[in-house]
Amino acid sequence: AMKNVRVRFAPSPTGGLHLGGVRTVLYNYLFARQHKGTFVLRIEDTDQTRFVEGAEQYIFDCLNWCGLTPDESTLQGGPFAPYRQSERKDIYKKYADQLVKDGHAYYAFDTPEELEAMREKLKASSSNSLQYDHSIRMKMKNSLNLSEAETTQMIDNGVPYVIRIKVEPGQNISFHDMIRGDVHFESNTVDDKVLMKADGMPTYHLAVVVDDYLMEISHAFRGEEWLPSAPVHILLWKHLFGTDKMPQWAHLPLILKPDGHGKLSKRDGDALGFPVFAMNWKDHKTGEITKGFKETGFLPEAFVNMLAVLGWNDGSEQEIFSMDEMIGKFSIDRVHKGGARFDFEKAKWYNHEWIKRSSTEKLFPLVKAVFTVNGCEADDELLHTIIPVIKDRCTLTTDFYQQGIFFFQSPSVWELSAISKWDENKKAFFLSFIDRLETTDWNMGGIENCFKELAAEKGIKPGELQLPMRIMLVGGKFGPAVFQIAYIIGKEETISRIKNVLNQL
RNA sequence: GCCGCGUUGGUCAAGGGGUUAAGACGCCUCCCUUUCACGGAGGAAUCACGGGUUCGAAUCCCGUACGUGGUACCA
Numbered sequence: 303a304m305k306n307v308r309v310r311f312a313p314s315p316t317g318g319l320h321l322g323g324v325r326t327v328l329y330n331y332l333f334a335r336q337h338k339g340t341f342v343l344r345i346e347d348t349d350q351t352r353f354v355e356g357a358e359q360y361i362f363d364c365l366n367w368c369g370l371t372p373d374e375s376t377l378q379g380g381p382f383a384p385y386r387q388s389e390r391k392d393i394y395k396k397y398a399d400q401l402v403k404d405g406h407a408y409y410a411f412d413t414p415e416e417l418e419a420m421r422e423k424l425k426a427s428s429s430n431s432l433q434y435d436h437s438i439r440m441k442m443k444n445s446l447n448l449s450e451a452e453t454t455q456m457i458d459n460g461v462p463y464v465i466r467i468k469v470e471p472g473q474n475i476s477f478h479d480m481i482r483g484d485v486h487f488e489s490n491t492v493d494d495k496v497l498m499k500a501d502g503m504p505t506y507h508l509a510v511v512v513d514d515y516l517m518e519i520s521h522a523f524r525g526e527e528w529l530p531s532a533p534v535h536i537l538l539w540k541h542l543f544g545t546d547k548m549p550q551w552a553h554l555p556l557i558l559k560p561d562g563h564g565k566l567s568k569r570d571g572d573a574l575g576f577p578v579f580a581m582n583w584k585d586h587k588t589g590e591i592t593k594g595f596k597e598t599g600f601l602p603e604a605f606v607n608m609l610a611v612l613g614w615n616d617g618s619e620q621e622i623f624s625m626d627e628m629i630g631k632f633s634i635d636r637v638h639k640g641g642a643r644f645d646f647e648k649a650k651w652y653n654h655e656w657i658k659r660s661s662t663e664k665l666f667p668l669v670k671a672v673f674t675v676n677g678c679e680a681d682d683e684l685l686h687t688i689i690p691v692i693k694d695r696c697t698l699t700t701d702f703y704q705q706g707i708f709f710f711q712s713p714s715v716w717e718l719s720a721i722s723k724w725d726e727n728k729k730a731f732f733l734s735f736i737d738r739l740e741t742t743d744w745n746m747g748g749i750e751n752c753f754k755e756l757a758a759e760k761g762i763k764p765g766e767l768q769l770p771m772r773i774m775l776v777g778g779k780f781g782p783a784v785f786q787i788a789y790i791i792g793k794e795e796t797i798s799r800i801k802n803v804l805n806q807l
Numbered sequence: 808g809c810c811g812c813g814u815u816g817g818u819c820a821a822g823g824g825g826u827u828a829a830g831a832c833g834c835c836u837c838c839c840u841u842u843c844a845c846g847g848a849g850g851a852a853u854c855a856c857g858g859g860u861u862c863g864a865a866u867c868c869c870g871u872a873c874g875u876g877g878u879a880c881c882a
Contacts, residue, residue: 314882349881355864413881464880468849482812491810491878499880506867506882530811530877553812556875565876611831616818619830638813638820641875645818646861658845695844714813720842765841772842780843 307339309542311372312510314346315357317568318583318592319364320559321644322525322546324430325609329525331370332610332632341373342517345386347372350504358386364580364594364805368602369625385507385509394504397512397542398497399467402445406541407452407497409463410434410444433493436471465498467507467534475533480521480552480634486502487533494536507531508546510540514549515608522549523634526641527565529553552634555613556641566644568592576646580605599672599698600649604656608649612640654697662689670704674708676703680710687790691782705781711791712799713777716806721770731767732774732804736797746794758806 308332313323335342343365347353362377374380384390401407412420420442421432431437439446445453446465475488497508504512514522532551539548554564560574570578572592581594595605607623616631623631657665666682669689673680685706692705716720735756744750753771759763772784775796781787788796 312882316882344882352881410880417880421871425808428808431878432809443882444830466880484854485811487811493878496880502882503880510882525876526812527876527882532811555813558875562818562874612819619821621819621831640813643818645832648819651832694846763841769842776842778842782838782842782844784842796837 306518306520307334307337307340309334309339309521309523309660310344310514310517312346312513313361314349315361315549315577316349316352316354317357317585318579318594319361319564319581320426320568320578321552321609324368324370324525324580324606325364325557325612326554327370328368328606328609329552329632329634330521330636332629332664333523333634334373335629336632339372340373341370342380342382342519343375343385344513344517345376345420346509347386347388348499348505348509350501350503352657358782360581360583367581367596367727368606370606370671374641387504387513387594390509390513391502391504392806394508394512394517395502396574398504400506401497401538401541402465404541407465407467409447410442410466410496411448411461411463412443412495413462416443420677421551421731424806431491434466436469436490439466439468441694448596462500464496464500466494466496467537469494469534469537475536475550477532477536477551479529480550481551481637484550484640485529485532489533489537492533492537495531497538497677502709507534507538507648508658511535512740515543515547517540521552523554526553532534552637555638557612558641558643560643560645562643574646576649596660599700600653601656601660601699604649604653604659607656608652611652612642612644622652622659643792648699657693657699658694660693662686665689665699668699669706672700674705675709677705678703679709684709684790691786691790695780695782708776708781709789712802713775715777716773717778717801718773718803718806721773721807723766724770726760727760728767728770728807729804731756731762732770732800734760736800739793741799742793744789746785746789749788751793752787771800774800 311327313319331341337425345358358376360373363565365371372386372739376385389395398407402409417434420434420438424432424438438740446468448456469489469492471490474486474488475489475492476484478626479485495507510634524784539545543559548663558564559566559570566578568578576594577593577598580594581596582590583594584590585592603624606625609621610628611621614637616630617636661717666686666689670685671682672686688706690711692702696702696705735753738752739749756765757767768784769779769787771780772781775784775787776792
């Protein structure tokens, strides 16, 4: 039954790829990989008014970064090309005409103004429904009311028209959802959705059904916001291809804003203080850049892990999953029904965990880039040395700079206020310490012994001297063990930094 | 308004008739470390409400409330 699994993600190139979108791709991808199936990426660019230049490439870039590279798409092609809906216009028209011919759809000539007037009228009559449906369609300007001659004449005269599905009232439309079980709708409450727009482009409803059929999609996972229009899709399947060929549906729960009010949307970007896009998104119209998880300092493994677990778990206590583990353990029926609020703190925790688990080799290029962005051309060898030393205290890859910059250059500001109870005695200690350091073997144990022996001689507790030394070397109250820092930056640099601060105290 | 979907600590969640109702994030305390982390040990905090069914309900049923999605020639 699970043979020839084909799943698809069909984004609209209208803006950045947000959390919900990536999670939908992820679940599709995991399912496809698990069943040795195919992951198809199709582009929904039928809305000319909202189409954004560059958005398609951006989607590919995001998916590649996440490790969710599709098997078939506009980029690498595939047996069912084209994968861009704007290039499939003629195909949709054919099926729309078929539906009209079979009496399942009709031409409608109502202008936007007339539609608006209809809704106003319905509102005024305190009707329960404001929809273009069975109860109202015989009062509108469409091929159901007009004679055949009138209809053809209007079309021939170039009067703009749309094709709408004709939903017969009084039926029960139901289907099985892999997450929710059986879902039922009354056809009376389903409206006559537009299938073909006046500009000759299909709407999502027609396109998704036709493409899923033609591309032999076996499982369709999409966001919960599509649930209300599912009956239209079921009807189209019934009329066009028969429901036995219909994909199995799964409507994924929404990702909600942290306060729980509303689904997380693209607009929420910077307003909420955390990214909602996978990668930086530059709005070509306004030039505005919305920050992405990648640029914020997230590892793709952590990003994808965090997303997978927002609405799914394998029933065990495991929280950290590699892509391979997720492929092995994912199951669509363990996906939650309810929406989940996004928690940035938890997202950062995942990233921290992944940084701790990542090898120096893996981290190296990312950390190198962070230093470069901050204007520091870090020495490769030294960078290799310090990554394992500081990675436990980095939550984001961008933290490596602050946590590691002092290895490459002397601090320029010192948190001198942190040095309390400074006196001549302590100053004398450091003066002799730098003298003694000159002849000390340069290893961690040696430096520490020298420090502690001298402290004992001067009668000062070593603990009281460690913080001042840290401030001298690092500039603030952070970083790894002081003696380790001293060892790494070297004898000369250590002495120079101590001298420098001594002069300021 | 109408239709759909949902509801276990602040958040993510396990549990699907009998449990001291797991675990994680966050928060708090302590230990380690005289830095910040990491690590370790503890703590506070939960089954939306009301009715049923049952010996027994977080779990099954019905209502209500609340939330959320849809109600476009957007996807």
